Amino acid sequence: MKKPIVFLSVLVLLVVLAGCGGPSPSQTQKPQLITVNDGSKNLQNGDPVRGGVTVTFTGSGPADAIIRVYLNGTLLGSTTTNSAGSFTWSWTSGTTEGTFAFAFTAKAEELLESDQETFSLVVDTTPPYFLSCSAKADAPLDAAPTITVQFNEPVVIGDVNLFEHLAYWAVSCVACPGGSHFTVTEATLEEGSQTVTLTGKWDTDQLVTGDQVMVHFIYNSLMDIKDRAGNAFSTPLSILTCTVTP
């Protein structure tokens, strides 16, 4: 006699439980970014961009929803998705360097604002340049002496062969009481694209501690040196002085 009542009770309990489980039905589905483009290429999360560049964010979310855009935690603007759920939103970088952390949320009518879809960009307005050189003493007739030259940041070089051509590199002595002597026989852009190694002649060249040497680099625009954001190297002549260290 009690079986139908137990069965009904279990059924009611199951219905109540089903209504409580799963994600909150009152929150809007989170939007998704599909492409972020700076006008010439697609950007990945964390990529650098130049100043004054318009970045277009394209994404999808629930149809006819409000998309809110936050920058570093503050509401910056909003747009809406169309009936197919697509949205685009643009932002132009300024002269302020640093990391810009964007967060996108969706809000459909009658529902709560969604969780955030995040994307960061690093604004870089400084063109690459040669920061320093370093020279280590070497023993005569030992391995060839080397001098390294460092950019301030990793670079992207269009024509590495031209960049490494000896016509554009020279080393001279500023003050060499120790008798340092260096003729560039090879210029090599190292992995990481921030350091260049200049190699001298192993038999006639030497670097002596305390001497001061000077590296000259002539820029040819066909080398097409840029930083990762796309700022162009533009110094016609770079001169770096370094003291030979032990």
Ligand SMILES: [Ca+2]
């Ligand atoms: Ca830069």
